[in-house]
Amino acid sequence: MLTVEDINVYYGAIHAIKGISLDVPDGEIVALIGSNGAGKSTTLRTISGLMKPKTGKILYEGHDIAGVPAHKIVGMGLCQVPEGRHVFANMTVMENLELGAYLRKDKDGIAKDMDDVFKKFPRLLERKDQLSGTLSGGEQQMLAMGRALMSRPKLLLLDEPSMGLAPLLVKEIFNIIKEINESGTT
Ligand SMILES: Nc1ncnc2c1ncn2[C@@H]1O[C@H](COP(=O)(O)OP(=O)(O)OP(=O)(O)O)[C@@H](O)[C@H]1O
Ligand SMILES: [Mg+2]
Numbered sequence: 001m002l003t004v005e006d007i008n009v010y011y012g013a014i015h016a017i018k019g020i021s022l023d024v025p026d027g028e029i030v031a032l033i034g035s036n037g038a039g040k041s042t043t044l045r046t047i048s049g050l051m052k053p054k055t056g057k058i059l060y061e062g063h064d065i066a067g068v069p070a071h072k073i074v075g076m077g078l079c080q081v082p083e084g085r086h087v088f089a090n091m092t093v094m095e096n097l098e099l100g101a102y103l104r105k106d107k108d109g110i111a112k113d114m115d116d117v118f119k120k121f122p123r124l125l126e127r128k129d130q131l132s133g134t135l136s137g138g139e140q141q142m143l144a145m146g147r148a149l150m151s152r153p154k155l156l157l158l159d160e161p162s163m164g165l166a167p168l169l170v171k172e173i174f175n176i177i178k179e180i181n182e183s184g185t186t
Contacts, residue, residue, distance in 0.1 A: 001026040001155060001186050002047070002078075007056030007066070009039075009046050016042045017053070024155065029181050041083050044157045048080040049073040060155070075103050077154035081161065085144040089133025093124050096132050096143055100150025110150070117146040120176055138169040145176070155186045 002024035009017035017039045024030045034040050045051045047058055049070035058066040065073055088096050097117060101110045118125040121142040127135065132143055141161060148156060161177065162170040 001061060003057070003059040004043070004047065005057040005059070007043075007046060007053040007058065009042055009051055009053050011042075017046065019056070024186060027181075027184075027186055029177070029186075041159050044080055044159050048078060048157060050080075071103070074151050074153075077152065078157070079148045079151045079153035079155075080157040081144045081148045081159060083159035083163065085137075085140040087132040087135070087140050087143050087147070089131065091132055092129050093132055093135070093143055094128045096147050097124075097150050100147035103151065109152075113150055113152065117149055120149075120179065121146055138165050138173075141165060141173060145173075145180075149180070149185075153185055156180065 002022075004020060004022045006019050006021050007017055008015065008019060020039065020043055022030070022032070022043075032040050032043060042051065046053050046066075047060075049065065049068050049072070052067045056066065057064055060073075060076065060078055063076070065076070065078075088099065091099070097114055098110075101113070104110055118128075123139055124142055124146055127139065132140065135143060145158070145161070158177065161173055165173065
């Protein structure tokens, strides 16, 4: 489904990614492991189109998406949950979820997916009118995942989904990741 081939990514003069290659087969869960500063986030940000590799290829479902703008990549079914969640703090839970479906026009499908997100994360339903900036860290993680799911991703990228969460919640989030994968998302 995804093949990253020998990419090199720079922040100005800083050579952050030095020739990373990886494969993500359709239907699987693949984990990228590395120490702080190793380049995990940069790799994900490059795949999702927030950065452009200087050299190398990123093949997603056969298309080279290196340098394609991020919103176009989301439209192709590849969506990222960023490190640190980045929910829209001054908007409600519901509004954040609606924004996840920004590129879609199928109203019925959007309503159904919203229901599914609330089933997966009942806590978000209880707090649907709450401003997202006032959610706990774990709830914000759920919201960031729910928002990504609202784009109907075929391939979901999660950057440190367990960062800063209590062990019990980490277990819950990982179970939900398994569930998302079993329902067909790579
Ligand atoms: N905006 C930036 N400008 C300059 N250098 C950057 C920038 N963002 C990241 N870097 C550098 O790129 C390298 C890779 O960083 P990256 O954030 O991808 O690592 P990471 O593996 O996600 O680390 P962590 O586990 O701490 O999240 C680091 O050396 C970092 O200092
Ligand atoms: Mg990171």
